[in-house]
Amino acid sequence: MNGIPGAREPGEHEPFDDVDASILADLHAFHSLTDPPPADLTERVRFAIALEDVDLDGLDVVVSRLQDDLLVGSGARGAERTRTVTFDSDSLTIMVTITEAATGGVRLDGWLAPPAPLRVELRITRERTDSRGQSYTTTADDTGRFVFDGIIPGLAQILVHPTPESGVDLASRVVTPSLLL
Amino acid sequence: MTPVAATDPDRHARMARCLERAQGGELGALDEIVEALTPLLWHVARAQGLHTEDAADVVQTTWLELLRRLHDIRSPHALTAWLVTATRREAWHTNARRRKQPGAAPEALDAVPDPGPDLDELVGRGERHRSLGRHFQRLPARCRELLRIVAMVDRPDYTVVGRALGMPVGSIGPTRGRCLAKLRAMLLADPSWSPR
Numbered sequence: 001m002n003g004i005p006g007a008r009e010p011g012e013h014e015p016f017d018d019v020d021a022s023i024l025a026d027l028h029a030f031h032s033l034t035d036p037p038p039a040d041l042t043e044r045v046r047f048a049i050a051l052e053d054v055d056l057d058g059l060d061v062v063v064s065r066l067q068d069d070l071l072v073g074s075g076a077r078g079a080e081r082t083r084t085v086t087f088d089s090d091s092l093t094i095m096v097t098i099t100e101a102a103t104g105g106v107r108l109d110g111w112l113a114p115p116a117p118l119r120v121e122l123r124i125t126r127e128r129t130d131s132r133g134q135s136y137t138t139t140a141d142d143t144g145r146f147v148f149d150g151i152i153p154g155l156a157q158i159l160v161h162p163t164p165e166s167g168v169d170l171a172s173r174v175v176t177p178s179l180l181l
Numbered sequence: 182m183t184p185v186a187a188t189d190p191d192r193h194a195r196m197a198r199c200l201e202r203a204q205g206g207e208l209g210a211l212d213e214i215v216e217a218l219t220p221l222l223w224h225v226a227r228a229q230g231l232h233t234e235d236a237a238d239v240v241q242t243t244w245l246e247l248l249r250r251l252h253d254i255r256s257p258h259a260l261t262a263w264l265v266t267a268t269r270r271e272a273w274h275t276n277a278r279r280r281k282q283p284g285a286a287p288e289a290l291d292a293v294p295d296p297g298p299d300l301d302e303l304v305g306r307g308e309r310h311r312s313l314g315r316h317f318q319r320l321p322a323r324c325r326e327l328l329r330i331v332a333m334v335d336r337p338d339y340t341v342v343g344r345a346l347g348m349p350v351g352s353i354g355p356t357r358g359r360c361l362a363k364l365r366a367m368l369l370a371d372p373s374w375s376p377r
Contacts, residue, residue, distance in 0.1 A: 012362040020357055022376035023365055026313050027332035033310070037223035041237055045215050048241045049208065049248060063245045177241035 047125060047155050048178040063089060063175060087158070087176045094158060094174070098181060106181045108148040112160065115144030118170065121159040122148050124181070139163075156181045192217075193337060196257035204251055215244065218261065221333045222268045228326040229272035235279070239271040246271075261338045262345040265330065269346075312374050316367040324360035 038044075087094040096110040112118060122136045140146040157178045162170040196217065202210035222243060226236035246267055247254075254260045317325060327346055334342045343358075357365070368374045 009359040009362040009366075011365065012357055012359045014357050014362075016357050016361075019365065019369075019376040020361055021336075023361065023368060024328075024332045026309070027317065027328055030310050030313050030317070031224055031329055031332065032220075034314070035224075035227055037220050037240075038233065038237055041223060041240060042216055042219045044237065045219055045241050045244050046212055049211065049215070049244050051208075051248070063242050063249075175245055177238050177245065 044155060044178045044180075047123075048157055048175075051159075051175065063177075085179060087174075089174050091170055092160060092174050094160065094176065096158070098179075100153070100181075104153070105149070106151040106153055108151065108181075110140070110146045110148075110158070112140050112144035112146070115142065116140065116170075117142055117163065117165070118144075119161040119163050120146045121161065122151070123157045123159065124151060125155045151181060153181050155179070192335070193257055196260070200254065200257060200260060204254075208248075214257075214260070218264055219244075221261075221330070222264055224333045225265055225268040225330055226272045228329045229269060229276065231272050231275060235275050236272070239268060239275055242271050243268045258338055258341045261334065262341040265342055266345045308373050312371050313368065316364060316371065316374075319367065320360065320363060324363060327358075327360050328364065 081100045082097060084095065084097045086096075093113040094110060095113070096108050099107045099109070101107065108122065110120065112120075118140050120138050120140055122138075124134055124136070136148055136151075138146050138148065155178045158176045160170070160174040162173060196214060199210045199213050203214070219240060222240045223236060226239045227233075231239060243264060247264065250263065254263055317328070320328070327343075330346065331339060331342060
C-alpha cells in the first residue's frame with residue numbers, strides 16, 4: 001500500500017470508521033497543542049500576498065526564498081542590534097542587514113546581486129491590522145546598494161522591480177516573504 | 182479548522198466562491214482561504230523537518246507562488262492538494278539548501294522536527310495525549326508525516342491530499358490504510374487510550 005511489498009498491516013483495507021476518525025481528531029488536537037503555527041503566521045501571509053497591481057493574467061511575481069538569517073551581533077557602540085537576511089531567487093539575490101537603533105527606528109542596508117540600479121520597494125505595515133501597508137521606494141546604485149532608514153518596526157516586504165535602463169534582464173518583479181523588522 | 186468543521190457542507194461551497202472571486206481579480210477573497218489553510222501548510226512544512234522560522238517562510242512562499250498559479254486551480258479540493266504539494270516542494274528545497282550550508286544547525290540536518298517545548302509540560306494534564314504522542318513517535322517517519330498532515334485536513338480532502346502526498350488513492354479513506362492501521366493497533370492495545 002505504501003510502496004513496501006509484502007508488508008501488510010492487519011486492518012489496513014478495512015473501511016475508515018469512527019475509531020479512525022477519533023484517532024485523527026486526537027492527532028489534530030495533539031499537534032495543534034504541541035506545535036501550533038506562530039500566532040502571526042496568517043497575518044504575515046495576508047500581508048505578503050496583499051500586493052498591488054497584480055495582473056492575474058500574466059502575474060509577474062518571482063518568489064524569493066529566505067536563505068539565511070544570521071544574528072550578526074551588537075553594533076559598534078553596543079546600542080544597536082544587527083542581523084543579516086538573504087533572499088535568493090533564480091534571477092536575483094537580495095541581502096539586507098537590519099539594524100535596530102536604540103532609539104527605536106530600523107535601518108536597512110541592502111545589496112542586490114548581480115549589482116544593478118533596480119527600483120527597490122519596501123512595503124511595511126503601519127499598524128498590525130493594516131495588510132495593505134505603506135511603501136517606500138528607492139533605486140539601488142550601480143553597485144547594487146540601497147538603504148532605507150528610519151523605518152518603523154513591524155512587518156516588511158521587499159520588492160525589486162524590473163527597470164528598463166538598469167541593464168539587468170529581470171523578467172518580472174522579485175517579491176520576498178514578509179520579514180519582521 | 183477542526184474535524185467538526187470538516188463535515189460542514191457549506192464550507193466547500195464557500196471556499197469555491199472565494200476562489201472564484203480571487204480568480205476574478207478580487208485578491209482579498211483569498212483572506213478566508215488563507216485563514217482556513219495556513220495552519221495545515223504549517224504542519225506540512227514542520228512534518229518535513231523544518232525549524233520554525235524556515236517553516237513560516239516556506240508557508241509564505243507557497244502562498245506567493247499560488248498567486249502565479251491561481252488560474253490553474255479548478256476547485257477547492259484541487260487548491261488544497263496544490264498547496265500541500267507546493268509546500269512540500271518548498272520545504273524540500275529549503276532542507277536541501279540547509280544541508281549545503283557550512284555550519285548548518287544540526288536540527289536542520291535532522292529529518293525529525295525539533296521537539297519544541299517539553300511535551301510533558303504541554304500535555305501533562307492529559308494522559309491520553311501523552312500515550313498518543315508516545316505511540317505516534319514509534320511510527321515510521323513516512324507514516325508520521327502522512328498522519329500528521331491528514332489529521333489536519335478536512336475529510337472530503339483525504340483522497341486528493343493522499344494523492345498529493347504520493348499515496349495511492351484509498352491509502353487513507355475510504356479504507357484505513359497502513360499507517361493509521363498501525364497506530365490504531367497500538368492505541369487499542371493501550372488501556373490509557375480509548376476512542377471517544
